[in-house]
Amino acid sequence: MSLRLPNPAARVLPGISLLASVLLWHVLATSKLHLGLVTFANAPSPREVWDAGLDLLQSPKLLFHLGHSLWRVFAGFAAAAVAGVALGLSIGRFGWARGTLLPPLEVLRPIPAVAWIPLSVLLFPSSEVSMIFITFVGALFPILLATIHGVEGIDARLVASARSLGARRWRVFTEVILPGAAPAIVTGLAIGMGTCWFCLVTAEMISGQFGIGYYTWESYTLQNYANIVVGMLLIGVLGMGSSALIRTLGRLAMPWRGASL
Amino acid sequence: MNAPLPPTTAAGRIALDQVSIRVGNGKDAFTAVDRIDLDIAPGEFVCLLGPSGCGKSTLLGALAGHLTPSAGTLRINDGAITGPSSERGLVFQHHTLFPWRRVIDNVAFGLKMRGIKQAERHAAARELLALVGLAGFEQRYPSQLSGGMQQRVEIARVLIGQPRVLLMDEPFGALDALTRLKMQQLLLDVWARFRTTVVFVTHDIDEALFLADRILVMSPRPGRIVEDLRLPFARPRGADLSTSADFVALKRHCLALLHHDAPVPPLPRLTPLGAPDIRTLQFAI
Numbered sequence: 001m002s003l004r005l006p007n008p009a010a011r012v013l014p015g016i017s018l019l020a021s022v023l024l025w026h027v028l029a030t031s032k033l034h035l036g037l038v039t040f041a042n043a044p045s046p047r048e049v050w051d052a053g054l055d056l057l058q059s060p061k062l063l064f065h066l067g068h069s070l071w072r073v074f075a076g077f078a079a080a081a082v083a084g085v086a087l088g089l090s091i092g093r094f095g096w097a098r099g100t101l102l103p104p105l106e107v108l109r110p111i112p113a114v115a116w117i118p119l120s121v122l123l124f125p126s127s128e129v130s131m132i133f134i135t136f137v138g139a140l141f142p143i144l145l146a147t148i149h150g151v152e153g154i155d156a157r158l159v160a161s162a163r164s165l166g167a168r169r170w171r172v173f174t175e176v177i178l179p180g181a182a183p184a185i186v187t188g189l190a191i192g193m194g195t196c197w198f199c200l201v202t203a204e205m206i207s208g209q210f211g212i213g214y215y216t217w218e219s220y221t222l223q224n225y226a227n228i229v230v231g232m233l234l235i236g237v238l239g240m241g242s243s244a245l246i247r248t249l250g251r252l253a254m255p256w257r258g259a260s261l
Numbered sequence: 262m263n264a265p266l267p268p269t270t271a272a273g274r275i276a277l278d279q280v281s282i283r284v285g286n287g288k289d290a291f292t293a294v295d296r297i298d299l300d301i302a303p304g305e306f307v308c309l310l311g312p313s314g315c316g317k318s319t320l321l322g323a324l325a326g327h328l329t330p331s332a333g334t335l336r337i338n339d340g341a342i343t344g345p346s347s348e349r350g351l352v353f354q355h356h357t358l359f360p361w362r363r364v365i366d367n368v369a370f371g372l373k374m375r376g377i378k379q380a381e382r383h384a385a386a387r388e389l390l391a392l393v394g395l396a397g398f399e400q401r402y403p404s405q406l407s408g409g410m411q412q413r414v415e416i417a418r419v420l421i422g423q424p425r426v427l428l429m430d431e432p433f434g435a436l437d438a439l440t441r442l443k444m445q446q447l448l449l450d451v452w453a454r455f456r457t458t459v460v461f462v463t464h465d466i467d468e469a470l471f472l473a474d475r476i477l478v479m480s481p482r483p484g485r486i487v488e489d490l491r492l493p494f495a496r497p498r499g500a501d502l503s504t505s506a507d508f509v510a511l512k513r514h515c516l517a518l519l520h521h522d523a524p525v526p527p528l529p530r531l532t533p534l535g536a537p538d539i540r541t542l543q544f545a546i
Contacts, residue, residue: 160327160534161357165422166347166374175370179361256361256402 022046044226052226053233061215066238068210069200072128073242076135077196084140084192085185088147093177105144113138113199117206131203131211138199139192146188150181183257186250190243197239212238272303272458273337273348273425275324280333281483282319284535293319293531295483296333301475303425306452306459308469308476312519314528316484317462321428322533324460325351337426347371350419351533354431356411358403364390364414365399371422389417392451409440413447420455427452429461430533433468442500445471449498466515470508471498478518481528488518 029045044052056062087105090097116137117130124130154177162176204213216231251257277299284293293316301307309317322328323335326345335342337349345351358367365386366373372382390396393413403411412432419427432448433441445468452459463469469476470492478488492511494502502508 155357156534157353157355157357157532158359160325160345161351161353162359162370163345164325164327164347164349164351165371165418167370168374171374176359179359182361254361256404 042225044229048226049229049233052224053230056227056230065210065212065215066234068208069204069212069238072132072204072211073135073193073196073200076132076200077139077193079132080136080139080143080192080196081189083136084143084188085147088144088185088188089151089173089177089181091144092148092151092181093173105141109141109145113195114202117203121207127207127209131200131207134203135196135200138195142191142195143185143188146184146191147181150184150188151177153184154180179254182254183250186246186254189250190246193243193246194239197235197242201235271338271425272456274303274339275299275301275426275458275460276336276339278334278336280320280323280330280335282316282323282328283331284319284328284531292331292483294323294330295485297484297486299477299486301458301460303458304456306472306474307461308473309460309462309479310464310466310469310476310515310519311479311484312464312481312528313530315479315481316531317479318430318531318533319484319535321351321430321460321462322535324426325349325428325533327351327534347374347422348424349426349428350422350424352412352415352419352427352429352432353533354434356403356408356415358411358414358418360403362403363399364395364401364403364406367403367414368418368421370418375422385421386417389421390414392454393417393447407440409436409444412436412444416448416451420451420457423455424457426458426460427455428533429459431463432461434463434465441468446500448472449496453497466512466519467503470494470511470515471503476515478515490515 026046028040029043029048031040033040087097087101091102092098113134116134120130120133120137121127124133158176158180159172162172167175200211201213201216204211205217208214212231212235216228216235219225219227219231277297280294280297280299281292282294283290285291295316297320309320311317319328323330324337324342326342326349342349358364359370362370365383368386368389369379369382372385373379377385387396387399390399393416395410395413395417398406398410398414403414406414415432433444436444449472461469461472473492475492476488476490477486478490479485480487490511493507
């Protein structure tokens with residue numbers, strides 16, 4: 001527990017910085033500034049975005065788009081979490097799993113999830129499933145790698161002690177490996193959640209018919225420029241919120257972390 | 262302190278026959294323990310005394326079943342040691358309590374592995390925590406305790422399984438001097454009730470003289486036993502022992518033994534799990 005109180009300037013500084021950014025945006029957008037390389041001629045102003053946001057909040061379209069996006073993220077993320085944690089635990093713990101499962105995964109790992117879009121459209125007749133697959137691919141590798149790291153980072157003495165206290169193979173796994181890797185797994189899940197949204201939005205722009213990413217792209221084609229920014233902000237808020245949710249759930253599941261006198 | 266304890270199981274007899282242990286991999290492998298013959302009687306308190314890297318922790322690791330000897334046999338009560346077992350409790354220099362388990366569940370861990378019901382194992386854990394002076398700390402996490410308290414929990418956790426042999430690898434080496442003295446006294450008090458066989462590794466001569474019935478002095482690389490000392494001091498022992506004439510004379514004798522080949526450069530500390538672990542991570546995120 002730190003006794004040092006943050007000084008008043010440090011407390012209000014973030015707020016001032018945010019306000020200044022919005023003000024800058026306002027000035028750039030309303031003055032239609034043209035700088036050669038970049039132009040703000042078509043950029044919506046904060047005021048327009050605010051109004052468009054209020055409109056969307058009151059329209060039934062919001063829940064519709066949100067529902068589709070949330071479902072896809074949830075499905076892709078859940079599948080990636082199950083597969084990533086299970087694969088990561090076995091690869092981190094067992095030599096045979098490392099030898100057989102890791103090489104193909106290592107080859108696939110550098111391929112960005114977005115590069116999977118054309119193939120996944122061919123592989124899955126349903127565009128819904130192909131978008132879920134893209135979010136799955138996006139979240140899988142951060143979760144997998146964090147889990148492997150978590151298992152490898154476990155103090156060998158903890159495992160030795162557990163065995164000296166009578167724990168057999170499976171009990172060592174559930175009592176030591178799993179809780180020992182848990183903090184790294186939660187970090188991986190939070191990062192994976194972020195990449196999930198990133199991949200989902202891209203996938204929706206390309207092959208979707210509904211969803212927040214699709215809404216953003218549709219706004220562009222319909223020349224509703226203010227709605228583009230509304231969609232962008234919504235994606236940001238959802239991504240941040242779901243990562244924060246993962247971290248909060250992680251904290252609740254690991255009360256020993258940050259326990260102090 | 263006088264809560265009834267479960268009956269103590271028979272203490273173990275330890276017998277080593279021409280035991281050699283190699284540690285390390287490939288080119289870096291070396292003989293840490295070389296052809297040791299040894300008999301330790303049931304209930305005896307033995308200190309393995311030697312400089313850092315002399316193989317005393319390696320020998321302890323083999324007794325715990327975490328290291329396999331390259332030659333020779335290790336037996337406890339005529340049964341060969343083939344792997345770790347709750348019959349042989351091991352205490353490391355730094356505690357190995359599970360950070361995710363509260364103190365009471367750490368202590369009760371061994372009983373949980375035996376399938377004993379929670380109420381019963383918690384009752385036993387509470388008794389042991391009281392015995393090591395930690396009543397009232399049951400619900401803490403290990404990170405919320407001091408170093409000395411963590412080692413007390415560690416000792417309680419090992420003792421709850423009533424091991425035939427208690428193996429300790431410099432368990433008080435990381436504690437400050439005053440705490441170490443308290444812990445030595447506590448260990449003797451607890452041992453007076455449990456009377457298990459103890460093999461205690463240390464490089465601290467005072468500690469060995471204060472605790473042991475018998476001191477085995479080891480030489481480094483390859484590790485051999487160069488002296489087998491039986492201590493005449495009566496029990497129970499108090500702090501005044503360390504200033505008695507007999508104690509000082511034996512201390513001088515041990516110092517001479519440890520220093521007779523002084524030019525040897527300091528060796529890296531070995532652990533009961535083998536050579537110091539240099540782990541190479543295979544990926545980076």
